[in-house]
Amino acid sequence: MPSLRPGPLADPGRWLYELLAPAYDRVSGEAMLYATARARAIELLQLRPGATVLDVACGTGRNHEYIEQRIGPSGRLVGVDRSPRMLQQAGERAAHHRWSNMELVETDVTNLTLRLPTREAMLRRQPGSTPCSARWVSL
Numbered sequence: 001m002p003s004l005r006p007g008p009l010a011d012p013g014r015w016l017y018e019l020l021a022p023a024y025d026r027v028s029g030e031a032m033l034y035a036t037a038r039a040r041a042i043e044l045l046q047l048r049p050g051a052t053v054l055d056v057a058c059g060t061g062r063n064h065e066y067i068e069q070r071i072g073p074s075g076r077l078v079g080v081d082r083s084p085r086m087l088q089q090a091g092e093r094a095a096h097h098r099w100s101n102m103e104l105v106e107t108d109v110t111n112l113t114l115r116l117p118t119r120e121a122m123l124r125r126q127p128g129s130t131p132c133s134a135r136w137v138s139l
């Protein structure tokens with residue numbers, strides 16, 4: 001039997017973004033509400049070329065241009081969102097910019113299991129090995 005996606009009443013949050021996705025970038029008030037904070041938040045990550053970034057609940061990928069500018073083609077960007085239509089917009093943005101170092105994953109973020117380096121693991125690092133770090137910002 002084919003699996004059905006949850007309807008609006010079962011999961012209104014998901015349904016809202018599915019509905020908004022095609023117009024999201026035009027109606028979200030980016031310039032007035034978010035652009036300055038978004039640029040600052042990504043600056044705080046101090047991303048370097050080659051860095052790996054996980055963008056949780058990435059939506060249409062509004063963060064991705066800022067991130068790609070910093071990590072460059074040797075970096076890796078993984079965008080996760082549970083709305084296929086928001087991800088479709090993010091995919092179109094990536095295709096437009098020809099970013100080939102990016103993956104988009106459709107899942108609920110509560111399903112993610114992350115293994116970030118602990119402070120202890122970073123302190124145990126062998127001299128001369130590749131430095132690792134993890135930072136996060138919330139948008």
Ligand SMILES: C[S@@+](CC[C@H](N)C(=O)[O-])C[C@H]1O[C@@H](n2cnc3c(N)ncnc32)[C@H](O)[C@@H]1O
Nearest residue numbers: 017057058059062081082083086107108109139
């Ligand atoms: C307000 S939009 C923000 C999108 C993006 N972070 C930005 O700054 O433009 C919120 C996004 O979070 C996603 N979202 C909300 N809850 C989620 C969950 N539990 N798992 C994955 N995505 C989720 C929605 O589908 C939507 O695309």
